[in-house]
Amino acid sequence: MKNFQGNGKRWILFSTLTLAGGLILTTNSTTTIKADNIPVNAGTAETETGNEDTTPTTNATTPANDPTNDNQVNYTINYVDSTSSNVLQSTTGTADGGSSITIPTATIAGYQQNTSSQYQLASVTTDADKKQDISVPMTKLTGATLRVKENESDGNSLNRIPVGSLEVNDSNYKNDVQTELSTMQKGRKVDFANSTYGYSSLNTLDYLKGMENSSPADIVIKVLENEGSSDVLNESLSGKELDFGFQYLPIDENYEVHYVAVGGPQDGKVIYIDKGQNDNGVLPSTPHHRGIPASDAVPGYKVSSFDENDISFDEEAGVLTFKVPIEPGILITINEYDKNKKLVKTVNWDIISNDKIAIQPDSTSNPIFPSGKIRNTDISGVLSDSFYKDLIMDKNLIIADSNFDDIHGDSPEVSDSAAQVMGLYNQLYGLDTKNSNMGYITKFIMNALFPNGSVGENWSGNVITINAYLDFVDQSTSTSIPVTPSDVINKVNNIATTTKKVNLYDNKGNLITNRALDINTAWQSDQEFTYNGQKYYRVSPDEYVKAGDVYLYKDTDTSLVRIFSDGSGSIVDYLGSEVSRKLDPATDWKTDRIALINGNEYYRVSTNEFIKLDTVQPYENDFENLVTSNLTNTYDEHGKELTLKLPNNTGYKTDRIVTINGIKYYRVSTDTFVKVDDIQKMTK
Structure with missing residues (x-):
């Protein structure tokens, strides 16, 4: 899970909000x-x-x-x-x-x-x-419109800067300029001869002399100061359009492009260096990122479409840095039922983006793709048979009853029915709709999704569910490790693995050597029981896991939590053992489930890290403009009333809504809250 605390920003409305010893001062405050x-x-x-x-x-x-x-x-x-x-x-x-x-x-x-x-x-x-x-x-008064165009050294527009508005008489306008232009490249030198303010080149403005190594934001501020804006933005700029064009100088030295991972297991690490390997070892003086070659892709991270707003150049080191975000994976769940609609098997594939799945040569006698191509890609092989080892592949699909959810990203107007999906794959890639064999259909679709075993970014973040009804009657019995019926508890549990694969056991307690539950996967158990002092959960008719190898969980509507500012941030692993790392107080985290560990409930904040429910504050993002209608009480994050009271008819911004002791509150500052019933949303 990724910490997204936002660098400790304070939330304010309409004016600078200052926290000083717990006191909020706004421009609306009474003098x-x-x-x-x-x-x-x-x-x-x-x-x-x-x-x-x-x-x-x-x-x-x-x-x-x-x-x-x-x-x-x-x-x-x-x-x-x-x-x-x-x-x-x-x-x-x-x-x-x-x-x-x-x-x-x-x-x-x-x-x-x-x-x-x-x-x-x-x-x-x-x-x-x-x-x-x-x-x-x-x-x-009408504000001043700030328009900034950012050009590379060859004059091509980078088109990164949105139009901003600056309020006249605002003492915070310099900070606003820095914020508006924070997405521009950092460390690049401005070409004054080809950069402009209005119709004037920057090199013709005498008051800018000596600022050739300054950032675009500092140059804009200097221009505004020259327009009479010292402590506040001058009223004379009301309604004016402040047009700037910045062009960078070429990089006149040999340099490298570093791609640095953001988040995930490689966070902060350089995962690829472009030294101009394909350009005789010299990169062009007008830089651009060409992405990470597929052969050098790091599973779980993007290879293209990086954040163009987070680029920096270190002139001394000769390094241009691009940030590479995590690329979400693809979760595929296949539920196989018999013709009586009995669930026989569930298989989960958690596939990492930009990973490679093992392939083998296509059959020469009965190839999956007779044309040899899929998605205009030459097929050098098909996914290995081991990829499907957990599935029932030798039965025919009852097409009328089956559905394939979210497997047809190329054509969102197609429904999830198996018949329509198969028809689409017939039109696109030549799937034989007369062949209803589960093995053939599954292999065709999976190879169409991942040609030559390549997990592309185009399916990133997808959750695909296949409900396959097969033309047979399952005769298997619910055998178990030898126990008496009174020892078996028929109970549905959600269970999950963490950072290691989990062993499976057969109905005699023997280790299954060719199969295991994968890392960080979720499963459903229908029985639990104890045998020879060991508790087991059943995950399929003939497969069991030890309770100590997994943890129980339940789904939660909460997806965002904040560590209490007076909390310790202690976290545990799935066995309840405290880990050495702690989460900083007053930081925000994502969660996706509640784990039950040693009788206590915990939010999951990473694959094998959990934090107790009573040490965090769940919240929902809720960006609203608020206004007080009376003198309004304020409260801390635990619901304790503060001495501070918000004045009547004063505006604030909120970024979230929380529930404390059953009462809903808006947050109006880092640790200051007002009851939802005590304040009004501002009408447009």
Whole structure:
């Protein structure tokens, strides 16, 4: 399973969200004025949310927060969206009733306040006049459109950069630029003569001199600073299109292309090096990846279609690096039934992408492919007979009753009926639809899927199920290792193997030497019993496994879990023994099942690693814009109420929904949650 914690990102909404000692500060937060019992026109008031002086100025001479002053007004300045009237930011203060205060200018990302202005507070004639609200309309401004084109040194477009939008008056705009351009190649030098801003070449912009070795993102930021954007993105850029074209310089040295695995058993390792073996040992100065040759493919990893957004060049080492992700395998399950619909045998093939299956020469007297070709590939051999050793191959298929699920990726409009699938394979590859032999049909289809034993990426991630009803009556009895009927428990269990093959035993307890359950495969048992002190599970009419060689599991709707931030992250193997590795607190993991180990339930997080249910928090991805309608309580990951309360009418983003003690919560920060019932989804 792959850890996908996302480098510890914090989740925010609309503005920078800061976690400081558990406190969330947003641009929507209230700024509270602290009066020091001195005349407010002395200009020494402080604010809790920062160093910027947003204190309203008054002409009053009466000390603020004077409980003996019956003329004192507690006022709130609300900066509101001029269209929706939603409160964007608030400031509070105190002054005498009837006095004039100056409305401070607020800097809010995406909005404009034209001028500061004076405001006359109402005189205090009743207690209601001691609390006054002031609304300041803020005009929504159109953002600046950032367009970036990335070209290779030969001028060909790499087309990797989506159009982004930058909000004016945003103090976070530099980080936004870095994020927008994070998919560009790293370490490559920019060709200033052939790179542009608008209609100007970068080498004509004097203020960019000395930045020839800088990244495209740093160059964009420098241009915006020159346009008047220092602390925030300048309002003058509202509605403008910021068009950049970056072209890289050729790589003027001999270099190598390294393909580095991401995830899986080879994680972080170089799995192939292209030294220009096919180009007289010299790679072109305009680089491109040509993929990993099939002969050098590493099973379980891609050989082409790599992530074009994660490329880096180390000039000193002379290495251009491409990241190679895991390629999911193909799971094939074949259920064989007799004509009375009794399940006789289940066979699972967990096939690794870009692997090679053993082949043997096709029969000369009765070849599977008389034409010698399949998928326009010359057939040098067919899958070895050993590939099918677990199947019943000598019976005829009852075509009307059988179905082949997801085996016809070339033609999704075809149903799963065996008749239609066979018709499709007849049209494409020449399958003989008059031959209903299970062996012939299975061999034809498998060789069509994996010509010459090659497991291509085109079937990656597929789950293929064949339900084959055969024209015979199974006469086998449910024999077992000698036990009395009272010792047998008829019970269906899901069992699974881990990192080693599991031995099978016959009905006399003898080891079966030519068959075993494969690594990391799932099976179903219909009986369990104990013989001579050893517990067994039956996996087919005449085959048994020892209970200590497998583990029981059940399916789960949960697919994502997070290690509690105060947890130890301890994990065990399938026998319940603690392993040396631990999962870091506050990290996210995928899971696919719940294992029952020594009476306890565990989530599986890798082939043979499990973590107890009560040490993690299951969750679902749920990306929503939320808004508070009242002062809202917050909670930690265990459901304990925090002192922090979210202000009314404030927006947040959530990335997930969790259930704590039966109550659903949204996450609004790394370890801060609100009850689903306490907050609303924002309407478009």
